[in-house]
Amino acid sequence: MTEQGSANGRGMLLVVGLAVVLAFAWGVGSAQDAPKPAPASAPAGTVLKWGFEKENSNITPNHDAPIALVKDKAAVTEGGSALKITLKKGTTFQGIIITDPAILSGWDKAKSMALDVRNGSEDRLWLTVRIEDVNSTEEANRYEKGQGVVSGSGTVRVQIKDLVCPNGNKLDTSKLQKMILYVEPKGDADFFMDNLRLEGVN
Secondary structure: OOHHHHHHHHHHHHHHHHHHHHHHHHHHHHHHHOOOOOOOOOOOOOEEEEOOOOOOOOEEEEOOOOEEEEOOOOOOOOOOOEEEEEEOOOOOOEEEEEOOHHHHOOHHHOOEEEEEEEEOOOOOEEEEEEEEEOOOOOHHHOEEEEEEEOOEEEEEEEEHHHOEOOOOOEOOOOOEEEEEEEEOOOOOEEEEEEEEEEEOOO
16 A cells, blocks of 8 residues: 555544444534423322412411412422412411312312422421302301321321211212411421322323
8 A cells, every 4th residue: 555545544533433433423412412301290189270470369368367479499299489488476267268270170070189388487387278169158068177287398188088077977079168277386397388289090
């Protein structure tokens, strides 16, 4: 092979080698920059009733509780915002009243109601769920029970089959009219709610 041919051969090898290196580097970069997989979707039979993404005239403060929609990453479990209740020592029944027919419909086809919560205090707080149907005219014919919520994040669930009033009657879950969610503060703290949903919908 002539000296000219050797030079040309070395040049071709250099070009090919550089192309391989660039292709490998481009491939690695693409893998790193690729979008991350979307989080797993909600289980089958789950219906979002309210994601606390925007103001709703049918969701109002209970006992003048200071409420606001906030974009707190530690509290948001669905969408981009959650409901924040600013708890103050000495106040009572701090929470929200829900009368939105869209939120209160379809419960007769579900197994449970679930609500994601975050307790920003160090204390174990008591979240009470009060639900009324068209026949709820007094305490004896409405559902009202509390659940302890420890510091940090968690989920509160109410089984639909357990919506029984003190008088022994079961709520008519096809005709719900109101739900109140409230906390009894032990001191100054923030309490969050998000992703109000029905589970096991058939």
